[in-house]
Amino acid sequence: xxxxxxRTGGMLTLAALITIMPLFLPNSFYYDIVILIGINAxxxxxxxxxxxxxxxxxxxxAGFFGIxxxxxxxxxxxxxxxxxxxxxxxAVFVGVISFLxxxxxxxxxxxxxxxxxxxxxxxxxxxxxxxxxxxGGPDGMPVNPFTVFGFSVYGEKTxxxxxxxxxxxxxxLSLNLVDSPVGRALRSVHGSEVAxxxxxxxxxxxxxxxxVASAVIASLAGSIYAHYAGFIxxxxxxxIHSIELVxxxxxxxxxxxxxxxxxxxxxxxxxxxxxxxxxxxxxxxGAILIGTMIFMRRGLVPxxxxxxxxxxx
Amino acid sequence: MSLxxxxxxNLSFGGVNAIDALSLTIEPGPIHxxxxxxxxxxTTLFNLITGVYVPSDGQILFEDKExxxxxxxxxxxxxxxxxxxxxxxxxxxxxxxxxxxxxxLNSDTRFLPSLLxxxxxxxxxxxxxxxxxxxxxxxxxxxYIGADTDSMPYGALKRLEIARSLAxxxxxxxxxxxxxxxxxxxxxxxxxxxxxxxxxxxxVVLVEHDMKxxxxxxxxxxxxxxxxxxxxxxxxxxxxxxxVIAAYLGESGRNL
Amino acid sequence: MFAEFLQFLFSGxxxxxxxxxxxxGFAIIYNASHVINFAQGEFVMLGGMNTVxxxxxxMPMPVAMLLAVVVTIFIGLALEKFAIEPARDASIVTxxxxxxxxxxxxxxxxxxxxxxxxxxxxxxxxxxxxxIGGAAVLPQSLWVLGCTIVIVIALMxxxxxxxxxxxxxxxxxxxxxxxxxxxxxxFIMLLSFxxxxxxxxxxxxxxxPISLAYPGVGIMLGLKGFCAAIxxxxxxxxxxxxxxxxxxxxxxxxxxxxxxxxxxxxxxxIILGVLFFKPSGLFGVRGTERV
Numbered sequence: 001x002x003x004x005x006x007r008t009g010g011m012l013t014l015a016a017l018i019t020i021m022p023l024f025l026p027n028s029f030y031y032d033i034v035i036l037i038g039i040n041a042x043x044x045x046x047x048x049x050x051x052x053x054x055x056x057x058x059x060x061x062a063g064f065f066g067i068x069x070x071x072x073x074x075x076x077x078x079x080x081x082x083x084x085x086x087x088x089x090x091a092v093f094v095g096v097i098s099f100l101x102x103x104x105x106x107x108x109x110x111x112x113x114x115x116x117x118x119x120x121x122x123x124x125x126x127x128x129x130x131x132x133x134x135x136g137g138p139d140g141m142p143v144n145p146f147t148v149f150g151f152s153v154y155g156e157k158t159x160x161x162x163x164x165x166x167x168x169x170x171x172x173l174s175l176n177l178v179d180s181p182v183g184r185a186l187r188s189v190h191g192s193e194v195a196x197x198x199x200x201x202x203x204x205x206x207x208x209x210x211x212v213a214s215a216v217i218a219s220l221a222g223s224i225y226a227h228y229a230g231f232i233x234x235x236x237x238x239x240i241h242s243i244e245l246v247x248x249x250x251x252x253x254x255x256x257x258x259x260x261x262x263x264x265x266x267x268x269x270x271x272x273x274x275x276x277x278x279x280x281x282x283x284x285x286g287a288i289l290i291g292t293m294i295f296m297r298r299g300l301v302p303x304x305x306x307x308x309x310x311x312x313x
Numbered sequence: 314m315s316l317x318x319x320x321x322x323n324l325s326f327g328g329v330n331a332i333d334a335l336s337l338t339i340e341p342g343p344i345h346x347x348x349x350x351x352x353x354x355x356t357t358l359f360n361l362i363t364g365v366y367v368p369s370d371g372q373i374l375f376e377d378k379e380x381x382x383x384x385x386x387x388x389x390x391x392x393x394x395x396x397x398x399x400x401x402x403x404x405x406x407x408x409x410x411x412x413x414x415x416x417x418l419n420s421d422t423r424f425l426p427s428l429l430x431x432x433x434x435x436x437x438x439x440x441x442x443x444x445x446x447x448x449x450x451x452x453x454x455x456x457y458i459g460a461d462t463d464s465m466p467y468g469a470l471k472r473l474e475i476a477r478s479l480a481x482x483x484x485x486x487x488x489x490x491x492x493x494x495x496x497x498x499x500x501x502x503x504x505x506x507x508x509x510x511x512x513x514x515x516x517v518v519l520v521e522h523d524m525k526x527x528x529x530x531x532x533x534x535x536x537x538x539x540x541x542x543x544x545x546x547x548x549x550x551x552x553x554x555x556x557v558i559a560a561y562l563g564e565s566g567r568n569l
Numbered sequence: 570m571f572a573e574f575l576q577f578l579f580s581g582x583x584x585x586x587x588x589x590x591x592x593x594g595f596a597i598i599y600n601a602s603h604v605i606n607f608a609q610g611e612f613v614m615l616g617g618m619n620t621v622x623x624x625x626x627x628m629p630m631p632v633a634m635l636l637a638v639v640v641t642i643f644i645g646l647a648l649e650k651f652a653i654e655p656a657r658d659a660s661i662v663t664x665x666x667x668x669x670x671x672x673x674x675x676x677x678x679x680x681x682x683x684x685x686x687x688x689x690x691x692x693x694x695x696x697x698x699x700x701i702g703g704a705a706v707l708p709q710s711l712w713v714l715g716c717t718i719v720i721v722i723a724l725m726x727x728x729x730x731x732x733x734x735x736x737x738x739x740x741x742x743x744x745x746x747x748x749x750x751x752x753x754x755x756f757i758m759l760l761s762f763x764x765x766x767x768x769x770x771x772x773x774x775x776x777x778p779i780s781l782a783y784p785g786v787g788i789m790l791g792l793k794g795f796c797a798a799i800x801x802x803x804x805x806x807x808x809x810x811x812x813x814x815x816x817x818x819x820x821x822x823x824x825x826x827x828x829x830x831x832x833x834x835x836x837x838x839i840i841l842g843v844l845f846f847k848p849s850g851l852f853g854v855r856g857t858e859r860v
Contacts, residue, residue: 116841198386200481202386
């Protein structure tokens with residue numbers, strides 16, 4: 001095994017980080033932040049396959065996250081479904097919905113695609129807000145604890161290991177996919193659609209495939225979030241959350257699986273750090289966002305990686 | 314059986330006939346060239362043949378099968394390959410990964426095995442990586458195997474695109490201005506490469522402005538003007554055809 | 570019955586005119602730079618908030634409005650200079666994130682300066698409705714309409730008759746050729762941001778008496794303006810205006826006859842419906858990819 005490849009080296013580093021992290025987490029507040037990082041990172045690793053590798057923007061993926069969360073919430077509370085079944089049902093539903101919209105939506109390019117996905121996400125969040133009988137409306141709804149074989153999952157520490165494991169698996173699957181003929185086909189769509197097509201890549205098929213895959217990942221992460229947080233609101237599906245997710249991917253570094261994880265970590269921690277600025281929180285957040293994007297256009301991880309490589313050679 | 318046959322093909326953009334009742338035949342084997350002044354419809358014809366554009370009217374037959382309106386990836390699977398006038402390199406990938414995309418049709422592209430990186434995926438990838446490296450050597454890019462495409466010189470990228478299209482194992486290869494932007498030495502090497510490709514059994518169709526290259530390598534030359542067929546024939550016939558001299562080559566034609 | 574419809578129509582046209590102005594701002598900046606400025610809605614917010622502020626420090630209303638527009642224009646120019654210009658050759662997604670960063674920054678700045686509260690702005694000519702065909706129309710609606718018409722005519726004059734305006738159109742059409750005849754693309758970009766900020770600022774002042782002024786007022790207005798710009802075919806100013814009105818009227822009619830709960834979804838349902846069948850908007854030209 002070659003430990004220097006980004007795949008093995010990165011996986012080992014991430015696994016080691018997850019393993020030793022609890023030593024440095026003094027209380028449940030810190031656990032909470034790290035768990036949220038993990039959940040965001042899971043979504044971002046999926047979204048990065050769509051945005052970073054395939055070059056197709058989505059400003060609406062929080063919608064799928066929200067559907068996953070509400071499926072777990074509603075099926076659990078109203079219909080007493082087992083948590084796993086509700087989670088799977090949510091993922092299947094999101095799979096079908098995203099497949100149905102993917103064909104027409106992925107025909108759009110550039111800003112039109114941004115508009116289409118944005119509109120889709122907003123419609124989902126409006127439905128979740130307005131169908132108050134089912135969803136509790138703008139105030140949100142409680143979610144049952146996650147239960148497997150009669151055991152309920154409680155407590156930050158347990159959730160920490162669950163989210164950590166799911167994140168590791170997601171990262172592993174993403175790295176595998178990227179380094180396969182399918183992954184190269186996805187990247188070729190980003191590089192030049194017309195060249196990809198004439199080389200035999202069924203471009204619409206791959207766009208739909210990765211849109212659906214990233215949506216399903218978002219849905220699963222949404223379900224995990226719902227059970228962990230125990231309470232969900234339509235904001236989870238909202239425009240702002242969609243933007244946060246895209247920003248994490250772009251800030252961490254497009255077309256970098258670990259970049260997506262780093263981006264999720266930074267943008268989850270940053271607002272917590274900025275709370276010391278009180279009223280200046282949003283101002284500072286906006287300024288940091290603009291500054292990073294101007295000076296590190298390709299995102300943190302790719303920019304730092306090439307800096308590091310230049311130092312070595 | 315002719316390899317490629319175009320029959321009364323039409324394509325109009327907003328009332329302008331880019332291709333106008335065009336008929337021509339490409340026989341398998343030799344090297345064909347399509348020449349003509351700017352705007353004659355050469356690239357448009359390539360775009361029609363490879364499915365990038367859909368014709369307004371007419372037929373395109375590849376090995377006697379109608380292919381007009383078929384999707385580019387279907388045509389690639391049937392054995393049509395091309396390069397582009399403006400480079401269409403995947404700049405987000407290394408040189409060898411570019412070639413490996415060309416092997417897409419001969420790769421294991423099942424989603425689940427790819428996600429799990431099963432042995433079969435790894436094995437296929439290793440085989441294709443070796444073949445790709447050979448192809449890079451074939452076009453003279455042996456030094457660039459792991460190179461990032463954004464650091465490669467223009468002439469090398471032109472060759473990379475040719476190697477990538479060869480990776481699809483085509484029966485016919487359409488080269489759209491492969492010599493554009495190359496210096497005379499590079500064009501000379503390209504001449505050799507085109508003959509090598511033809512010798513390996515691939516039918517080559519060339520769109521090119523470099524008359525020295527065209528006249529040197531072509532067994533069969535087709536001249537287009539305003540989307541119509543002006544004439545066709547061997548290099549000698551074209552060189553001495555008064556229509557061609559008048560319509561296309563103009564004053565400089567006398568120097569040929 | 571008809572009066573009721575007329576009522577919805579008027580309120581739809583009023584809000585539609587605002588979407589049109591915002592959409593126009595998107596189109597102008599897009600034409601000059603191919604940037605989608607997600608901070609366009611914040612210009613609207615700034616127009617309203619600044620007017621409220623200048624009035625609160627004792628200025629007469631007309632002066633306050635004028636100053637508010639000037640301040641908004643300067644913010645627009647600063648945005649181009651300090652956030653867009655340094656990243657001009659970045660990818661679409663990066664630029665989108667930058668303008669989103671700018672919108673968060675401006676919202677944050679507004680919160681710091683003016684707090685999170687809602688502020689009301691006095692309508693220009695009072696609150697006594699005018700009866701038109703049995704529908705009660707607020708004078709402010711007429712102001713919105715009138716001003717929008719004046720702005721559109723002024724812009725048409727500017728783009729078709731003045732040298733600077735023609736320069737903008739020329740460089741939108743063919744940036745290289747424009748540069749060759751001596752048009753400075755940086756100046757054009759700066760100008761387009763100033764112009765869009767002005768449109769946003771005016772829209773903000775006009776709508777503030779109806780929508781109230783608060784730091785977050787620009788989010789939805791901006792998104793729906795974006796809808797209008799896309800629906801009209803990106804970079805097509807006339808298309809954006811018509812699309813803005815279509816969105817506004819559909820919203821009002823939906824709210825009146827179907828469900829006010831889904832009023833905010835209407836714009837997005839329309840845009841998805843249209844894009845699914847016409848991927849380049851209602852009045853967009855379908856381009857052929859050159860290879």
